[in-house]
Amino acid sequence: MTMPARKEDKMVDVSVYRRDFPVLSKEMNGKPVIYLDSGASAQKPQAVIDAMTNVLNNHYSNIHRGLYNFSQVNTEQYEAVRGKIAAFISAASENEIVFTKNTTEAINLVAESWGRTFLKEGDEIIITGMEHHANIVPWQLLETRIGVKLKVIPVLDNGELDLQGFEALLGDKTKMVAFVHTSNALGTINPVQQVIATVKAYNPDILTLVDGSQGVVHGPVDVRELGCDFFAFTGHKLYGPNGVGVLWGRYDILDTMPPYQGGGDMIETVSFSGTTFKAPPARFEAGTPAIVEVIGLGAAIDYVQAIGMHNIAAYEKELLDYAMTALNAVDGLTFYGQSQQKAGIISFTADWAHPSDIAMILDQQGVAIRTGHHCCMPLMERFGVDATARASFGLYTNRADIEAFVDALTKAKEMLG
Ligand SMILES: Cc1ncc(COP(=O)(O)O)c(C=O)c1O
Structure with missing residues (x-):
């Protein structure tokens, strides 16, 4: 395994880290794999695989309740990840870190627990036109259940938010503004701090x-600098395992929220005459959690922090510029999302074939991209398409991947165009 670069090394070529990702040396359809679907789920470095295997091989057990050594070691490792995540996103305390299954569950937790408790009919929630369904549907469920109203910030043609349109949506009834940091379908990095300051x-x-x-x-996050009240993310896109996600919430708000689910581990006492609940974060973690996965996520965070999120962001930006220039060689493409601030996510259609036909030809050449609505159907409607093709980068994506992608696309055009 390569030694991680020091944090202060600027513009380090993070693609050297690709040796740490075993899958990248494998073949797909008899061709070296060119993995351009990290936006859907990232590959895992050996360090994550080892951390998880180590638990399973050496001290697997349930956590929190065992008085024996394995359970105590596991409990310590599991709880230590809370502190790691708090430091990673600059939370005030590890008690603000709630483990969930994924982003989807984190947002549902807020909608169900906070929303059902504090919202009433007629209250308004503002989201944006570029949300993933995970940040639309939980709020729509509140529309049907308690009669709140959803308002939507429009998306401009270049894939940026219409910030003037946004200000016009704010009103006396606005109770929540829930929006995406970086669009999975456009790559747009939203001016999160500015939006929150306006709110x-x-x-x-x-x-x-x-x-x-x-x-x-795709870059460093400091929740206190952003000024938000909740921040949700999912482990599997951050080079960690699937099955684990994080809800960060300001402690004073979490403390006012009732449990999301009931069961073991979240109670203080249970009796048939009444049950009392633990303080956050335990209040929101009913049942046996994803022990091995949380520990794997901790290893993923160690891994990316050793490289430095600033370095990953700078590298990706450089690679994005390289890819956009290289894609000029292919005729007939339309790109969606050309914001000033953009992550390594390229969405496009071609006037010579449907995205799914392109993806099938690319697959035969070992190139993995994603096609479809990317769980952003309203955004697709906004741009008048049913689907786009999307290439998304990870810290291991390199120029050779981009060149192979462009070659494969050129071949697809020859075959389909
Ligand atoms: C912006 C965004 N939000 C939410 C999600 C949902 O993540 P998960 O399925 O892990 O809950 C995704 C996953 O694609 C995403 O890209």
Whole structure:
């Protein structure tokens, strides 16, 4: 395994780290794999695989309740990840870190627990037109259940948010502004701090939730600097395992929220005459959690922090510029999302074939891209398409991957065009 670069090394070529990702040396359809679907789920470095295997091989057990050594070691390792995550996103305390299954569950937790408790009919929630379904549907469920109203910030042609349109949506009834940090379908990095400052200047009592699923992967995040109240992300896009996600919430808000689910581990006492609940974060973690996965996520965070999130962001930006120039060689492409601030996510259609036909030809050449609505159907509708093709980068993506992708696309055009 390569030695991680020191944090202060600027513009390090992070693609050297690809040796740490065993899958990248494998073949797909008899061709070296060119993995350009990290936005959907990232590959895992050996360090994550080892951390998880180590638990399973050496001291697997349930956590929190065992008085024997294995359970105590596991409990310590599991709880230590809370502190790691708090430091990673600059949370005030590890008690603000709630483990969930994924981003989707984190947002549902807020909608169900906070939303059902504090919202009433007619209250308004603002989201954006570029949300993943995970940040639309939980709020729509509240529309049907308690009659709240969803308002949507429009998306401009270049894939940026219409910030003027946004200000016009704020009103007396606004209770929550929930929006995506970095769009999985456009790559747009939203001006999160600015949006939150606008909300709080309008009314500091309006809460904000940031869907950080992509944002936390493509650059550094400091939740206190952002000024948000909730921040959600998922482990599997951050080079960690699937089955684990994080909800960060300001402690004073989490403390007012009732349990999301009931069961073991989240109670203080249970009796048939009444049950009392633990303080956050345990209050929101009913049942046996994803022990091995949480420990794997801790290893993933160690891994990316050793490289430095600033370095990953700078590297990706350089690679994005390289890819956009290289893609000029292919005729007939339309790109969606050309914002000033953009992560390594390229969405496009071709006037010579449907995205799924392109993806099938690319697959035969060992190139993995994603096609479809990317769980952003309203955004697809906004741009008048049913699907786009999407190439998304990880810290291991390199120029050779981009060149292979462009060659494969050129071949697809010859075959389909
Ligand atoms: C921006 C964004 N939000 C939410 C999600 C949902 O993540 P998960 O399925 O892990 O809950 C994704 C995953 O694609 C995403 O990209």
